[in-house]
Amino acid sequence: MMGKLSIQDLEKISQRVRKTTLLREGAGRAKITVHMGTCGIAAGARKIMSTLLDEFEKRTLEDVILTSSGCAGLCSREPMVTVELQGETPVKYVDLTPKKISRILSEHILGGRVVEEYALAKGSERLY
Amino acid sequence: MESGSIMNEHPTNRYRLHLMLCAGTACVSTQSFKIKEILEKELKKQGLDREVLVVMTGCNGFCAVGPVMTVMPDGIFYHSLTEDGIPYLVEEHFLKGRPVERLMFTPPAEDVGIPKIMDIDFFSRQTLIVLRNRGLIDPEKIDEYIARDGYQALAKALTKMSPEDIIDEIKHSGLRGRGGAGFPTGLKWEFCRKSPGEIKYIICNADEGDPGAYMDRSIIESDPHAVLEGMLIGARAIGAEEGFVYIRAEYPLATKRLEIAIGQAREYGLVGAHIFDTDFSFDIHIKQGAGAFVCGEETSLIASIEGRPPEPRQRPPFPAQAGLWGKPTNINNVETWANVPSIINRGAAWFARIGTEKSKGTKVFSLVGKINNTGLVEVPMGIALKEIIYDIGGGIPGGKKFKAVQTGGPSGGCIPARLIDLPVDYERLTEAGSIMGSGGMIVMDEDTCIVDVAKYFIEFTSDESCGKCSTCREGSSALLEILEKICMGEGEEDDLELLEEISYATKDASMCGLGQTLPNPVLSTLRYFRDEYEVHVRERKCPAKACKALITFHIDEETCRGCGICARNCPEKAISGERRAPHKIDPDKCIKCGICLESCRVFGIGAVVVE
Ligand SMILES: Cc1cc2nc3c(=O)[nH]c(=O)nc-3n(C[C@H](O)[C@H](O)[C@H](O)COP(=O)(O)O)c2cc1C
Secondary structure (H helix, E strand, O other): OOOOOOHHHHHHHHHHHHHHHHHHHOOOOEEEEEEOOHHHHHHOHHHHHHHHHHHHHHOOOOOEEEEEEOOOOOHHHOOOEEEEEOOOOOEEEOOOOHHHHHHHHHHHHHOOOOOOOOEOOOOOOOOO | OOOOOOOOOOOOOOOOEEEEEEOOHHHHHOOHHHHHHHHHHHHHHOOOOOOEEEEEEOOOOOHHHOOOEEEEOOOEEEOOOOHHHHHHHHHHHHHOOOOOHHHEEOOOOOOOOEOEHHHOHHHHOOOOOOOOOOOOOOOOOHHHHHHOOOOHHHHHHHHOOOHHHHHHHHHHHOOEOOOOOOOEHHHHHHHHHHOOOOOOEEEEEEOOOOOOOOHHHHHHHHOHHHHHHHHHHHHHHHOOOEEEEEEOOOOHHHHHHHHHHHHHHHHOOOOEOOHHHOOOOEEEEEEEOOOOHHHHOHHHHHHHHOOOOOOOOOOOOOOOOOOHHHOOEEEEEHHHHHHHHHHHHHOHHHHHOOEOOOOEOEEEEEEEEOOOOOEEEEEEOOOEHHHHHHHHOOOOHHHOOEEEEEEOHHHOEEEEHHHOOOEOOHHHHHHOOOOOOOOEEEEEEOOOOHHHHHHHHHHHHHHHOOOOOHHHHHHHHHHHHHHHHHHOOOOOOOHHHHHHHHHHHHHHHOOOHHHHHOOHHHHHHHHHHHHHHHHHHHHOOOOOOOOHHHOOEEEOOOOOOOOOHHHHHOOOOOEEOOOOOOOEEOOOOOOOOOHHHHHHHHOOOOOEEEO
């Protein structure tokens, strides 16, 4: 039997569950797309995905959406992800490893600074 | 209390995709639970079961193409899912991230599928207040409702507002009853609050008796807590400590979800004594309907809860004065209650900005009949009929012509095609001879006979008349008799006036809304389609070619190639002829089933004609 709810509890439940359900609202502060074409998977994209999922579980990453999409057309540089902060140009990161993606998470997603050394060369690389 | 709650099975935020699979009644009937099982099996096989979550939601609304599923966060919408298609979908989309085009919705007359739910007209043109959580939460988990601001309105109403403030807010919002008559809700609450008496009751009317209507069922199925929260707020405003939901026995899924919702709310102390540690206590019971249409009428509904036969009684006294067990009682429709939390949360001014001068907010309609996108839609008051039928509904199937739309169920009327630009609100619909009613919308094409439509509704109401008032009982059967006569080709010239006369007498002398409104389908069709009645009576013909007694089938000699397909298919062996020579239908044997017409048409010949 559950105790009676107070108004503060309402807020707590809401905060906690929203972490799960925010995904459904389709709007996040940031979005990470892991490119999971056959080439990406062969190059280790699943590992990148599971590293991200682990990190998501460890840290409190509330409004970050993690999604997958097909091959980005640059198969030789897989695994690859696209990071999109709200209102900013998407950045593509290439030749990723679990270590690199953790750093991107801390510096770009949480810190707001593009990790230039892993990003696709500046200028023409910012597709879209 | 520790908020490590029991209600949510998914405490982690590890999932990257949520598959919002519809578990409304229509999709369940097309096997959405089987689809769930296979999805979960395939996800496991691909090692995605910890990354992708399947969520069973309430009715998504697009019932025409079920089972449907929306993939979040991207909002990719899939429809008509089959078991066979799931393995491919899981591998392509959920593993490799390539949405599967052939499962996307392609509007009639176009050939490219639309990936995103919000780009599909059926969804993008709707405005969701009552159904704001549909497809977004699992209706069986109170925590998910809370995550969408659930019970915040109740908290506000209990701690920051007096009962009078709540009533004022509802009054200023302009909310009117969604169960039929459109009575201002705030005013109704005020009557009941001011009515003398210690004990008061509130009731939620979920009897939904109109044929073809399923708005209330879907609201309860997709967001039962919204209805419950609305009732809690109403009870506080009125001063009631006990409430009832009177629900149709034919709605097992909605009843189950409501029971679960009440159980969870009770466990959280949101139903029970001293809610949020205030002096407000409330308990609620579910009562299953007794099955008759008249049970939805408030006084018979009350009689039914009390265990008496469900017969209406004279008003006044109104339920607000003497209702359940003689106590002041406030009764509102499901959709009315479900509007309340949003109004309290977002304010009367916000609500009043939506809609027209005297009709505020949105209305949920069930769109059925000769329409491409059958389903449940929520639209702002004042939207043009045309937008509902063509933009949201996708128009009429088979390239047929739109003839009329029936609104308001058996108490409503038919609106002809030439009024297609009519804005849909309480006033305009009444002026046009119909009513808003509870939200049934039946679309008719050129093959629908208008006399037959009137007959259908009168058949229903004469069957459902409780018989207490002779005008209702006798009036409805007299109307039915005349309509049957006209459809049989035995109508007489003065029958049309007689129909009108009986209609007015029935309206004037019946005690409850059933008798007072049952003639509306007759009167409105006479108003707009009198010529069609006249052709039936004078020429003994049915222009829509629907009344069997008034049509004959024959074969055009010039066109017939003598292939014999019609003769082979005729169940009565009424067709004969030599091979490669024109065939003939024997009118004495013909039962006018139309099978010959269909088979001739399918073979592209078109020699069978109806006149
Ligand atoms: C024959 C008859 C059937 C009715 N059936 C229903 C019904 O199924 N559901 C409903 O909400 N109201 C129905 N009503 C209207 C109710 O009497 C009552 O007006 C309504 O529940 C009030 O709620 P509202 O003010 O929120 O619309 C019916 C009325 C009549 C005359």
